[in-house]
Amino acid sequence: MPKTERILKVMQRVYERQNFTVGELAEEFSVSYRTMLRYLHELSHLGVPLYAHEGKNGGYSILNTRQQRARTEQTGESIQRIIKPQTLIVGLEMKIPFTAYYMSHALKPKLWQELEQRMAEIPYLRRTSKPQYVAAVLNRQQIYHYVAGMEVTTIRDMPERMVSLTLPTQEYANVYA
Missing domain, CATH: 3.20.80.10 (Regulatory factor, effector binding domain)
Known part of the structure; x- marks a missing residue:
């Protein structure tokens, strides 16, 4: 599967799961932890509203609408999936x-x-x-x-x-x- 297609599938899965760890997604997509981390960074640069949670039970989640609205007000950008x-x-x-x-x-x-x-x-x-x-x-x-x-x-x-x-x-x- 080409990288672009895999990243789009990761994006779709991220929106479905809402909360996840890098390790869980890496295992699901049969890629290394480091590769999945790069994919998540790319998605973040593309505007996917990811939020990192630190600590033992940390991971990633999708920013909720209120948090996204605050980001929009800060940067003046609006992001939409189409x-x-x-x-x-x-x-x-x-x-x-x-x-x-x-x-x-x-x-x-x-x-x-x-x-x-x-x-x-x-x-x-x-x-x-x-x-x-x-x-x-x-x-x-x-x-x-x-x-x-x-x-x-x-x-x-x-x-x-x-x-x-x-x-x-x-x-x-x-x-x-």
Whole structure:
């Protein structure tokens, strides 16, 4: 099973169980404790509201609505789980080694800024009241692969130095800032 698919299954299981330990999930998914810990960190970065409980009887749980509302008020972000149909994307990509992941925080805003400036070059943009921006993180083993893009109706006539991506129908984390 590909890593992305496994992480989505872990996310689904986390929402079903509400309270769990890393060891329980690692055993359930037949992965090491360390691997499951990495998956949970990735889910947290994707917006899954995980809360860690310390101590002998510790583990993880999903933040309740009140706690989530407080986080939303603090950060100004709202996170929603959605099932999205197949989506076509055209945009700019960044590929860096995972060991240099920290650099992505400085590079992402520049990527989005360039996309904003070049938006008129993208043919077949999906016309909606607000532009449909999409950020995709792809698993490429040792490479952190990030795509800043726009939803399009078809992938043809690609602008220079842009990439296309087809996201399959599945559940995604939708973050509203």
